Amino acid sequence: MHGLTIIGTSTMRNLTATLLICAAALEPAGAQSAGEHIALGDRAYVELDAPSALSHFEKAIAADPRSYEANWKASRSAVDIGSYTSDAVRRASLYMSGEQYARRAIAL
DSSP states (O other): OTTOOOOOHHHHHHHHHHHHHHHHHHGGGGOOOHHHHHHHHHHHHHTTOHHHHHHHHHHHHHHOTTOHHHHHHHHHHHHHHHHTOOOHHHHHHHHHHHHHHHHHHHHO
């Protein structure tokens, strides 16, 4: 068999189950909550880094789509970025996103 080790089916199942459990345990370790992303977005906003703020508010919305705070703050950041963007197409897209976030926030 040229140095290959044969393991039984039950051993393989146990090994597979153990690896899946370990992988599942590692996944949430790097995940941040909506609240954490809002706090990071607030910090970026105070530092006048609207693109980073928007990114964090959008991640907060992904984590909790019903977050009023994340939606209105994403709206504000999208409009802020749009206001100093020279590309008319990008500006229009940012304003449209800002309006959508604002409408979602109002609906909540």
